[in-house]
Amino acid sequence: MALEAEAPMLAAAAPPTTSRSVTETVNGSHCFEIKGYSLAKGMGIGKHIASDNFTIGGYQWAIYFYPDGKNPEDNSTYVSVFISLASDGADVRALFELTLLDQSGKGKHKVHSHFDRSLASGPYTLKYRGSMWGYKRFFRRSHLETSDYLKDDCLKINCTVGVVVSSIDRPILNSIRVPESNIGTHFGMLLENMEGSDITFDVWGEKFHAHKLVLAARSSVFRSELFDGVGENKQEIVVDDLEPAVFKALLYFIYTDNLPEDEKSVTSCSGLRNNVSTFQEILEG
Missing domain, CATH: 2.60.210.10 (Apoptosis, Tumor Necrosis Factor Receptor Associated Protein 2; Chain A)
Known part of the structure; x- marks a missing residue:
């Protein structure tokens, strides 16, 4: 499977706000x-x-x-x-x-x-x-x-x-305090525990378990590979153009929006140097 560079994802626009003057x-x-x-x-x-x-x-x-x-x-x-x-x-x-x-x-x-x-x-x-x-x-x-x-x-x-x-009629704000987002932590645990995984990647003999829906939601490349009619039945995909450390870092970023803590060792490997444009554009997305 070859991973191609994706265009950076645009930041989501802030939702429009409204107010109304009532006399x-x-x-x-x-x-x-x-x-x-x-x-x-x-x-x-x-x-x-x-x-x-x-x-x-x-x-x-x-x-x-x-x-x-x-x-x-x-x-x-x-x-x-x-x-x-x-x-x-x-x-x-x-x-x-x-x-x-x-x-x-x-x-x-x-x-x-x-x-x-x-x-x-x-x-x-x-x-x-x-x-x-x-x-x-x-x-x-x-x-x-x-x-x-x-x-x-x-x-x-x-x-x-x-x-x-x-008076200015404003929408009633939600009085419930919304905690800071920790969705990246939860998805990271999902990747680490492999619970409910439905796809396996063989990268130079090393196995990585993941979830089709998460990958498809985060990457059009994976979405095309996994849900093009043929890919829906795939249970294992062979990746031969990325080193295991690079692919592991890629999966970690897809699930958490962060690089793994040992990113220095990852960035020193030859596989990332050969695919720096792909990895950089994914990080910017």
């Missing part, structure tokens, strides 16, 4: 009940009643209700409703919805929603504590006082906030 909203809502509306009315333009602070998306918020309106130009014609950032923030981006609840049970709530316009205008940005989003002309006061939104001198305002957050 979504952290949503929450708060219902603000205002009892004694008739007493609050007349407190003055620009004066407000504030809800208790509530937390959504890691920030505190509050609802501001202006019974006589926020804008002096409207002359108390409208009530105003706003949502205010009640904690320190740096460019907090959010979507909002303010709803005046219908207390008649008909479900005809008055809704002002930024969620519906988000695709066109994007989230609203609040840059500091006290920044607000809402409506100066939320509802005409004369209509409010004769509507189903006012019951027993009580109003109910619901506010929904969707704080925009972004």
Whole structure:
């Protein structure tokens, strides 16, 4: 059997990695009940009643209700409703919805929603504590006082906030610690013990036992020799172009990716000097 030089094997490419940016909203809502509306009315333009602070998306918020309106130009014609950032923030981006609840049970709530316009205008940005989003002309006061939104001198305002957050979605890494590879040691023991060997090489009268699948996986020369249709039935192959020490070193490298410890004695033999290009290219592979 003649062993021909093989082209160096290319190093395996690192597997591709992936990541994904996920932008979504952290949503929450708060219902603000205002009892004694008739007493609050007349407190003055620009004066407000504030809800208790509530937390959504890691920030505190509050609802501001202006019974006589926020804008002096409207002359108390409208009530105003706003949502205010009640904690320190740096460019907090959010979507909002303010709803005046219908207390008649008909479900005809008055809704002002930024969620519906988000695709066109994007989230609203609040840059500091006290920044607000809402409506100066939320509802005409004369209509409010004769509507189903006012019951027993009580109003109910619901506010929904969707704080925009972004994160990087990474694959979950395997939490099991993977030990360092020792496959070469195991295959070396397989060669040394000859367990399960199914092919024998006669090299100048010296016998070497090996495994067809290991040889075929590591060398196209052996794969062709052993699995070409005829070679599958071979149990012994005669090698007459390599010295036993060189062939032993070759087998050792195929199984372990290393030269044997006595490599100096191997490299001094005439057989390796005569086949240095073949052996060198296998080592580089």
